[in-house]
Amino acid sequence: MDIKEYIQLVFSDYTLRTITLGTAILGAVCGMLGSFAVLRKQSLLGDAISHAALPGIAIAFLITGAKDSNTLLIGALISGLIGTFWIRGIITKTHLKSDTALGLILSLFFGFGMLLLTYIQKQPNANQAGLDKYLFGQAATLLESDVWMMAIVTGICLLIMLLFWKEFKILLFDADYTKTLGFNTKIIDILITSFIVLAIVLGLQTVGVVLMSAMLLAPAAAARQWTNSLAVMVFLAAVFGAFSGVFGTAISASQNNLSTGPVIVLVAGVFVIFSFIFSPSRGLLFKQIRFIKNRRDLQLHKTLAFMYNIAETHEDISHPHAIRILNNFQGYTKGTLQKLVEKDYVKLNGNLWSLTDLGFKTAANLYNQQTRNNE
Amino acid sequence: MSSAQIEIQIIASLVAIACAIPGTFLVLRKMAMISDAISHSILPGIVVGFFITHDLNSPVLILLAALTGIITVVLVEYIQKTGLVKEDTAIGLVFPALFSIGVILIAKNANDVHLDVDAVLLGELAFAPFDRLVIGGTDIGPKSLWIIGCILLVTITLLFAFFKELKVSTFDKGLAASLGFSPVILHYGLMSVSSVTTVGAFDAVGAILVVALMIAPAATAYLLTTDLKKMLGLAIGFGVFSAILGYWVAHWLDASIAGSITTVLGLLFLMVYLFAPSKGIIAVLYREKQQRIEVSLLTFLLHLKNHNEEEERHVNHLNEHINWQKVRSKSVLELAQKNNMISITENIVSLTEKGNEFTSKAIDYIITNEDTQIEDMKDDFFLFRG
Secondary structure, eight states, rough: OOOHHHHHHHHHHHHHHHHHHHHHHHHHHHHHHHHHHHTTTTTHHHHHHHEEEEHHHHHHHHHHHHOOHHHHHHHHHHHHHHHHHHHHHHHHHHOOHHHHHHHHHHHHHHHHHHHHHHHHHHOGGGGGTTTTTTHHGGGOOOOOOHHHHHHHHHHHHHHHHHHTEEEEEEEEHHHHHHHTTOOHHHHHHHHHHHHHHHHHHHHHHHHHHHHHHHHHHHHHHHHHOOSSSSSHHHHHHHHHEEEEEEEHHHHHHHHTTTOOOHHHHHHHHHHHHHHHOOOOOTHHHHHHHHHHHHHHHHHHHHHHHHHHHHHHTTTTTOOOEEEGTTTOOTTTOHHHHHHHHTTTSEEETTEEEEHHHHHHHHTTTTOOOTTTTOO | OOOOHHHHHHHHHHHHHHHHHHHHHHTTTTTTHHHHHHHHHHHHHHHHHHHSSSOTTTTHHHHHHHHHHHHHHHHHHHHHTTTTSSSHHHHHHHHHHHHHHHHHHHHTTTTOOOOOHHHHOOOOOGGGGSSSSEEEEEEEHHHHHHHHHHHHHHHHHHHHHHHHHHHHHHOHHHHHHHHHHHHHHHHHHHHHHHHHHHHHHHHHHOOOHHHHHHHHHHHHHHHHOHHHHHOOOHHHHHHHHHHHHHHHHHHHSSSHHHHHHHHHHHHHHHHHHHHHHTTTTHHHHHHHHHHHHHHHHHHHHHHHOOOOSSGGGGGGHHHHTTTTTTTHHHHHHHHHHHHTTOOOOOOOOEEEEEHHHHHHHHHHHHHHOHHHHHHHHHHHOOOOOO
16 A cells, blocks of 8 residues: 555545544644653653553443443543642652652552453443553544544643643743742642643543553653754644654554554654754764764864974974874874864975964964954 | 462462562662563563563563563663653653564564463463473472562572662662772662562563552551661561452452552552651641641740730730731640740730740750751650640
8 A cells, every 4th residue: 555545545534534633633732741741850740640540440430331431531530630649749748759659659550440440341241341442542443523522622732721831831940930920830730730631541542551651751752852942842742743643543554463552652752763863952963973073173173282382392383394293192183184284274295294374373372262263 | 268379379479579679679769660661661572582482481581571671771771861851751761662562563473472461461360370380290389489489589689698788879879889889780780680570470460560569568668667677578568468468359359369469559558658657648747737836836935035015915916916817826825825935914925934945045046047956945845746
């Protein structure tokens, strides 16, 4: 199946269209809210919340007996919120650290959820099958109504975010200052956290409990590498998230036996790796290149300084010297010598080199802070 | 109780002990989430190992999976070192990616692999007694019992051999390094033990619930004591208790054993979280309230000492002068009277000799910036606390 055919199929096939749209919206909203989670150093909160949502799903099913996804998601939302605020309580009121609190709530809630799920499975009620799709997610079970639901929630998130943009931003970067300005930090904080919980709960059906945290983190971590502006980062993260969703769906649809959730996560992972390596200002590749360039510049300076020291001992600064006396010098390479010639600091004459006037002047002022010549 | 039931309880208890030991150190070193990461990311290791050996209990598989766990740790540390993202983000990125690879590997080979993601993640302790280890025709017990027994033996040996080193490096890395214990080796040693334990326990209780057995008993114990040996002992005790009680709850509910063990752990933690003598929520809230009233009392006494004029010390005016609500003023006034700090004559409040002495000392401490001394002083002066 080539790409053209696939795109046609996306528009004509109900299931594929629903899934593609659903994962794209999900990726976008996760990326958006994930940016806040990453910047607030709450990356693993997503993991904890998604696990903590499991008992809520089971209890909602036990109470209502219905498998309607909206009911179950409300259960998930409530238990996710309980988990989040318990984590907070543990961190603020006891001396247990945040990692312990996260791991504790994550595993305890998940274990309780598993107990309930297995208990439900043993019940004489034929309706219980399919609850375990929330464990690993099944994008294929997405309905158009689910996608609408996601779109509406995303819209609300976007609206609230634009409305409280200033408050969110200032809380993110300087919480104490926010408090002194008279903002109610607690409410803003709860608002952000609740939206993160909401995004996670929305994604449970599609990518599942275990992989949800990556949906939240990966686009944001990738976007962080390209910019230092919050607005751009949120936008980029949403774009990365949406593309992960679309590409992931496409790849899993084109092959047999590939579940959508893990593929989306891996696509998002590729975005992250790409950003880590190729981002112009922070990326590993350009960092390495800058590192090498700086080292070269330093070598250039060192060679020039060395030449200056030799030339200084002679009356005529342009007195020629043999190149081979440079050989024992550490910073010297043929390349650096050539560069010096290009800059007109040094003249070569066969096996001999001599400093020019310009070179001598530059070398004399090399470590002089007042002449800021950007070499 | 049938022999299978006894065996299940023994396996569960051994797993609980084997998890509690590294778990205690993970909690103390603030690396609890690493255990979560390891428990997820061993999946590809298990899958690849299973392709090679076709036996979920083979030692090769355990080693391969443990290796994946260590690779996770190394990857997390590498990403963190680049400075591009924070540590928690690094953890959150690495393990879902590895886990996804594992899930896809299973899905792609679903036809010729009898391996289920559910089974790896959730485990089924109830089936453990049926997979027996037979040597020379004699049945010597369930395989998982032997596996976890060996892991536990190694863990305990290492714990006794390196207890001092672990202790020092956990609480003071710099001191450990200067004494010549390499923190790096200890760190990776602990990581290896955690990985091996996680892998060894996964088919009994499942990979995710290993995390519960590692963190929950240690965290519960940490709320009760600050002594490392006691904490280890308590963690092991809590683990074994929950393992056995959890088994019977599962038996009664006819539900997942691992799930009910975790639930018991959760309830245990909740109880301790609420009622622990000095670090439980109730104790903390009570102490906060007590301190609030005592600070008010001190402010009140200082006010009295500063003002000799009668109108400032009239009971009816106190509310206005210190800006307190009625209830608060009343409780502070009562506390002061109970402690013989003040006397009230004709509605004029004045300091007693004892109150005067207390206040003078408190001022001295406040001026010399030794506020903490006031706490000790309270013990000497107060008959009743706030």
